[in-house]
Amino acid sequence: MLLRAITIFFLVFSINAHVLQAQQKPNIVFILADDLGYHDIGTYGNKVVPTPHIDSLALSGVKMLNGYCTSPICSPSRAAILTGRYQQRFGFEFQEKDAPIGKLSLMQKKKFYRRAHKEGDIIDLSKDSIVVPNGLPKDEITLAQVLKQNGYKTGAIGKWNLGVADYQLPGAKGFDYFYGFYAAAGLYASEKDPTIVNQHIDDILDRPTWFRHKYSALVRNGEAVDETEYLTNKFGEEAVAFIEQNKSSPFFLYVPFNAPHTPFQAPKDIVARFSNVAEPQKQVYYAMITALDDAIGKIIGKLKETGLDKNTLIIFTSDNGGATYTTATDNEPLKGGKMCEFDGGIKVPYIMSYADKIPAGATYQSPVSTLDIFSTAVGVAGIAAPAGKVYDGVNLLPFVSGENSNAPHDILYWRNGYSKAIRKGEYKLYINEKEKVEFLYDLSKDPGERNDVSTNFPEKAKELKADLNRWEETLGKPMWKSRFHFRLKVRDRYFIFPT
Template sequence: MNVRLNGFRRLGIAEVLLGLTICGPALAAEPAGARPNIVLIVADDLGYADLGCQGAKDIATPSIDSLAAGGVRFTNGYVSCPVCSPTRAGLLTGRYQQRFGHEFNPGPPARAEPHFGLPLTEKTIADDLKTAGYVTGMVGKWHLGYQPKFHPTKRGFDEFFGFPGGAHSYVDAKADPANLIYRGTTPVDEKEYLTDAFAREAAAFVARHAKERFFLYLPFNAVHSPLQAPDKYKERFASINDPKRQTMAAMLSAMDDAVGAVLKELRDRGIFENTLIFFISDNGGPTPGNASRNTPLSGFKAQVWEGGIRVPYLIQWPGRVPAGRVYEQPVIALDILPTAVAAAGGSVPADRKLDGVN
C-alpha cells in the first residue's frame, strides 16, 4: 500500500526496505515459521540531533547508534503530533489520533479528566500481536489514561511495569502519589534510578520469554523532565559546561545503556538475529526545556515546525533489513503497526481504517 502526500508518493516501510535490499528477501516476504520477536523503543523529548548517528559530537550513544549501523536510518521520520500522548495514541493504533479525539495530552494525574484516555473502541498494536500469538509486554511510560479501564493490561499487554502518567521522578518512586510505579496493577517502591529499572525489567522480560514469540514495547520517559541523573552518568560528560545539557546527556547515556542491556539479552539468548527493532522519539526536543538539539531543523516540541515532529527513526532486523543504509523518503510512526503486524504474520481487519502503511 501507499499514500500520496502533497502530490508525492509516500512508501510504506516494507516497500522502502524492498527497494534498499540488494540480496535476500524483503521484510514482507519473511516466512511465517520464522516470525520475528518485535521490540519497539520510544525515547521521550529526544532532539533530532542528540544521537551520535544523528550528528551529535558531545554525547556518545553507541548502543542506539548500533541500530542505525545494523539497519536503516530514516532522515525524514515523522510522528503524528508534536507532544507526548497523542503521538503514542497514533503510534499504538496506526491511526491519526484526531480520528478518535485524542489530539491533546491528558492533564496531570491528580487533575486529569477521569474519562480521558485512549478510547476503548481503538485496538492497539499489542492487541493485534497478541491475536497473532505473541506474548506482549510493556515497560515504561503509558500516558494514555489513568483509569483502570485504560490500563495497559486492558489494552493488549500481558505484562506491565511502569507508570500511567506523562512524567515521573527518576529518583523517587513515590514523588507523586497519583502516579506511582506499578508492576501490573500493584504499586512498587522502586529504588533504582528509573531508567536503570526499566533496563532491568525489559531485559528480564526478554529472558522470561526467549523461547516464545514476544512483543516488547519500551517507552522510556528519558529524556523528559525532570532533569535528574546520578553522578555515575554525569561524570561521563565533564566536558559539557552547560549544566542542563550535561544532565540531559547523562540521562540519554543511561537510556543508551538500557538499550544496550536489551540488545545484550537478545544476543545472550540467541534471538538477536530474529528480532525486529524499531527506535523513535515521541516528538522533537523541547530545546529551551532540556537543552536538546534539533539541528538543522526549526522549532521544537509542541510546535508543528520540523523540529517538533521530525524525529530519529531507526529500524533493525539482522539479515532482513539492509545494514547501514540511510533513507530520505518520508515515513511516519503510524507505519510501525501495519509493518510489525505484517512481519508477525498477522492481519488487521479490512474494516479498520489505518493511516499507517506496511
C-alpha cells in the same frame, strides 16, 4: 492399533509443526524515547554524547533521514503509534489530562474521574451523554491487542500516558505484562538520593513536574511497587527479564522510556563525564541520554545472548522532537521543538534493524511516519490488520529493503487545534490560525524552514491547503479541550501552540 498409532503420530506431528511455526514468528521489540531530539544521538550527528548502542542499530539496519511523528506532544503521538491511525480520527488530538496516580490513590482513579467530570474537565461529545475519560477510546485497537490475539506474548515497560480508566490501562489494551507508571512524567529517583544529580529548570512546565509527579506510583501489573534504582536502568533490566521469560515464544516488547523527558535527574558518575560542558542542565540531559543508551544496550545484548537477534525486528524512535524550552537542546538546524509543528517538533530519529531483512548500514530518504510502526509490525508477523478501521501507516519493510522504490507516503498531515501542517513531496505548509500566519517551505533547499516561499509559489500553497482541508473533513472532533496554550520561542519570535 496401527491406524490408531498412525493417527496419533500425525496428530503429534501436526501439533509440533504448529508450535515450531509459532516459534518461528519474528519477535518485535519497539523502543521509544521521550522528547529525544533529532540530533541528540551520535548516528544523527551529535558529537558530544556517545550513543554506541543506539548507533549500532543503525549500523545493523536502516536509519530514516525523514522520520516523523504525528504530534509534537507525548500523549497524542503515542496514541497514533499504538493504533496505527492518526489520533485525530478518534478524538485524541490534545495531550491527555493525566493525574499522577500515587500509592494511596491507585485504587481511587474512578473517584478522580468523577470529580473531573463534575468540574467540566472532559467534553462530552456523545449523543448518549456518556462521559469519556481522557485517553484511548474503548473501541480503539492497539498493536499489542492484535499481536496477542495471534499468539504473541506482550509486555510494556515504561511510561504509559494513554489514560487510567480501567479500559485504558495496559492490561486492557493487550499487554500481558506492564511495569512503569501511568502519568506523563515521573521522578527517576528520590530527590534525596546522594548518588543522583537533580537539575531544576526555571520553566513553567518543570516546576509542577517535580511537585506533582513525585507522587506517581510505579506499578507492576496494577500493583504499586517500591523502587530505589535509577528508573532508566530499571526499565532496561525489566526489559531484559521479559525477554528471558518469553524467549521460547514469539513476543512483542514495547519499551516506552521516559528519558530524557524532564525532570532532569541522572547518576552523578555519568554526569561527571560531561564536566567539560558549561551548562549544568546540558550536563544532566546528556547523562540521561547516556543512561538511556546503556539501558538499550542491555536489551540488545540480551537478544544477542539468547540468539533472538536473528529473528527480531527492532524499532527505535522518539515520541516527538527535543524540548527546546529546557535549553538543554535546540534541534538546530531544524526549526523549533516540542509543542510545535515545525520540523524540530515532529522530525525524530527513526531506526529499524532486522537481520537479513533490512540491509545493514542503510539510510532511507523518503518521508516516513511513526504511524508505520503498526503496519510494519503486523506485516512482518504475517497478520492482517483488523477490519473496519482506516489505517494510515504502511509496512515499511518493502521500502527500506529496496523491494519497493516508490515513496511510502505521498502526504503527511498534522493538526493540533489551530496549529497545523502538511508535507507533500518536498513542500511543507505550516498554518497557525491563532497567530494568523501561513508559511510554505521547500524542504529540499531549506530543511531548516527559514525561507517562506508562499509568495513565490502561491498555487502550491493553495494546493497544500486544499489537501489539508480535505484530510480534516475525514477526522473526528476532539474528545477534550487542550490543556493550555504554550508560548514558545522559535528562533527570533514567539508562537503560541495548543497542547
